[in-house]
Amino acid sequence: MTDTDLHPRPQWRRATWMSLDGTWEFAFDDDDIGRTEGWQDGRALPLAIDVPFPYQAARSGLGTRDIHEIVWYSRGFTVPPGWADEDLLLHFGAVDYATEVWINARLAGRNRGGHVPFSFNIAPFLREGENRVTLRVEDRQDPCQPRGKQSASGVPVRIYYYCTTGIWQTVWLEPVPAMRLDGLRLAQAAPDGTLALDVHLHAPAGSWTVELDVLASLDEDAAVVARAATDAARASASLQLQLAEPRPWSPEQPHLYGLRLRLVRDGVVLDSVTSYAGLRDFSARDAHFYLNGRRTFLLMVLDQGYWPDTLLAAPSDEALRADVEWIRKMGFNAVRKHQKIEAERWLYWCDRLGLLVWEEMPNARNWSLAAEEALLAEWERAVARDLNHPSIVAWVPVVESFGFPALRRHPGQQAFLERLAMRTRRIDPSRDIVDNDGWEHTNLTDICSIHDYSQPAEKLVARYADMQRTGQPPAKGWYKDKPLFLPGGQYRGQPVVLSEVGGFLMQPAGQQRDRLFDYYGNAATTEDLWHQYRDLMAGIASLTALAGICYTQLTDVEHEQNGLLTYGREPKFDPERLAALHRELFFSRPD
Numbered sequence: 001m002t003d004t005d006l007h008p009r010p011q012w013r014r015a016t017w018m019s020l021d022g023t024w025e026f027a028f029d030d031d032d033i034g035r036t037e038g039w040q041d042g043r044a045l046p047l048a049i050d051v052p053f054p055y056q057a058a059r060s061g062l063g064t065r066d067i068h069e070i071v072w073y074s075r076g077f078t079v080p081p082g083w084a085d086e087d088l089l090l091h092f093g094a095v096d097y098a099t100e101v102w103i104n105a106r107l108a109g110r111n112r113g114g115h116v117p118f119s120f121n122i123a124p125f126l127r128e129g130e131n132r133v134t135l136r137v138e139d140r141q142d143p144c145q146p147r148g149k150q151s152a153s154g155v156p157v158r159i160y161y162y163c164t165t166g167i168w169q170t171v172w173l174e175p176v177p178a179m180r181l182d183g184l185r186l187a188q189a190a191p192d193g194t195l196a197l198d199v200h201l202h203a204p205a206g207s208w209t210v211e212l213d214v215l216a217s218l219d220e221d222a223a224v225v226a227r228a229a230t231d232a233a234r235a236s237a238s239l240q241l242q243l244a245e246p247r248p249w250s251p252e253q254p255h256l257y258g259l260r261l262r263l264v265r266d267g268v269v270l271d272s273v274t275s276y277a278g279l280r281d282f283s284a285r286d287a288h289f290y291l292n293g294r295r296t297f298l299l300m301v302l303d304q305g306y307w308p309d310t311l312l313a314a315p316s317d318e319a320l321r322a323d324v325e326w327i328r329k330m331g332f333n334a335v336r337k338h339q340k341i342e343a344e345r346w347l348y349w350c351d352r353l354g355l356l357v358w359e360e361m362p363n364a365r366n367w368s369l370a371a372e373e374a375l376l377a378e379w380e381r382a383v384a385r386d387l388n389h390p391s392i393v394a395w396v397p398v399v400e401s402f403g404f405p406a407l408r409r410h411p412g413q414q415a416f417l418e419r420l421a422m423r424t425r426r427i428d429p430s431r432d433i434v435d436n437d438g439w440e441h442t443n444l445t446d447i448c449s450i451h452d453y454s455q456p457a458e459k460l461v462a463r464y465a466d467m468q469r470t471g472q473p474p475a476k477g478w479y480k481d482k483p484l485f486l487p488g489g490q491y492r493g494q495p496v497v498l499s500e501v502g503g504f505l506m507q508p509a510g511q512q513r514d515r516l517f518d519y520y521g522n523a524a525t526t527e528d529l530w531h532q533y534r535d536l537m538a539g540i541a542s543l544t545a546l547a548g549i550c551y552t553q554l555t556d557v558e559h560e561q562n563g564l565l566t567y568g569r570e571p572k573f574d575p576e577r578l579a580a581l582h583r584e585l586f587f588s589r590p591d
Contacts, residue, residue, distance in 0.1 A: 006317050008093055008170040010348040011388055013274045020077060020171040024051045029070040034136060040102045042132035045074050051171060054164040058309040067154040071166050073135040083175040084123045091119040093169025093343060095137055097145060102134040113378040115341040115362055116385060139165040144371035146378055148339035148362025149304060161558045164312040169343050179203045180271040181263050186388045189277045191292045193246030199261065201235040208265055210237040215258030218276055222258055248292045249278030249390045251333045254354030278351060278390025284432060284446065284495050288547045297586050298497060298548025300334040301327055305342050306557045308567050320346040324353050326565060331579030336550045339399065341382045350391035358394045359386060363402035371403060372416050380427060387428045394447060395424050395431055400438040407440050414486055418442050437499055439477040443489045451500035452478040455521035457539030468545050495547030503552035504532050505562045520562055526572045534581060541585035
């Protein structure tokens with residue numbers, strides 16, 4: 001694997017694939033007449049859109065911010081010779097929100113969930129020559145729909161922004177064998193070189209052999225450092241091996257091993273997939289975090305993953321990499337990706353460049369039983385997609401009680417929050433879970449996270465003076481005296497992380513003050529911003545009882561101008577100046 005390989009799914013790569021990004025035909029369907037009139041028959045649509053950018057984004061070629069809750073896409077494509085001899089998967093990285101897909105006027109499948117991938121085998125629907133794919137996408141302004149930072153009104157206000165409707169991640173084709181490798185779970189990838197894998201097959205029970213080569217690096221020509229093979233009578237297999245002279249993964253040395261899997265039957269290789277693994281252990285004890293046995297302070301920055309011309313969709317793979325590089329240049333060792341399941345290429349760059357990640361589910365705004373199930377279903381798919389990434393160290397299914405407005409008074413909502421934590425743990429028991437980031441935790445949270453925008457630094461430090469002395473965090477939070485724990489819950493010695501701090505706003509000339517200014521600190525100039533940031537960080541560094549922090553935020557977003565970078569990714573001050581400050585305050589003290 002090389003850095004120029006733009007495979008949409010870097011941890012599960014076959015050699016042959018084809019992008020369908022580019023110009024598609026497009027239509028708005030405000031009156032919901034498309035299905036009645038038969039638009040699914042593959043007819044030409046009147047507009048053009050540049051996929052994978054949503055119609056609200058300038059890069060889509062449309063760029064209208066008007067609300068359209070139903071949209072259609074269509075395009076022709078030609079299947080290369082031999083690709084449909086067995087199965088042909090049509091992959092969607094993410095489509096917001098409910099999608100129906102037709103191939104040559106025949107329904108191939110449906111999906112609900114705007115932030116996770118899905119795919120269909122379209123081989124049975126193909127014909128000779130050119131084929132046609134058509135999508136109907138429904139994205140209601142529904143506050144019970146998992147929507148992250150997309151405004152439920154469609155109009156940016158306070159911490160909410162323009163919506164992202166329809167296709168917003170890569171669309172691609174992949175020819176695959178009928179009997180094939182279907183998935184990989186890294187059950188263990190430890191610093192001592194222990195590597196254990198569970199492999200799932202798209203096949204019936206039978207006489208299969210699964211072979212594994214471990215490569216010294218991601219270079220496809222790298223030396224094979226270990227091999228394993230096992231016979232599988234069922235449609236799954238487990239392999240375990242021990243690597244000699246292991247090289248652990250860390251932000252300072254993000255070493256990755258290449259993995260090459262093969263499915264074999266009667267001596268014939270039926271399928272081959274490449275992946276990778278990082279050897280690392282991340283754990284919590286004594287109210288602190290330990291990476292590979294070494295005490296590690298989490299210095300995070302909040303990253304919302306928005307861009308001026310493309311909104312939630314990344315402008316390019318280079319843009320995803322650049323954001324990770326900015327974070328590292330500024331001296332942070334971790335990032336909290338806020339209210340977004342980012343494209344897998346971004347996680348690849350976190351793995352490759354060395355950045356610890358808290359992954360967070362986009363939440364709804366209001367509560368209903370249907371909203372609970374929608375959140376759970378999509379979150380489970382996100383965790384399953386990403387659990388092999390060494391960069392991810394915590395899962396965050398809910399933030400600030402978003403979607404659960406009666407959490408303190410509603411035992412059913414409390415029970416569901418615990419259910420979310422337990423379901424997450426069953427899918428991935430190896431990582432910490434922040435059940436409800438910011439406040440109103442249950443007894444099940446592995447991390448006691450607190451949002452606190454107290455200003456100035458002296459006020460923030462004073463709030464945690466007792467914790468510094470006793471180890472016990474305050475009972476109530478900064479925002480409206482929200483309790484840190486729900487009724488029946490209590491702090492039990494978990495690491496305490498100030499997972500939102502700072503947020504110094506700079507008001508652009510001519511812009512009306514938003515209600516955000518009632519909560520965040522304010523800076524009149526970049527030099528003022530620097531002094532306030534430095535003083536805040538110095539105060540936080542004095543609170544040695546903390547296990548980590550997250551500064552709000554990496555970039556300006558829309559009207560929310562409190563980034564360390566502008567919306568266009570220009571630094572507000574020298575990144576090395578920031579990195580030097582961080583080294584002095586947080587990474588020069590002994591473990």
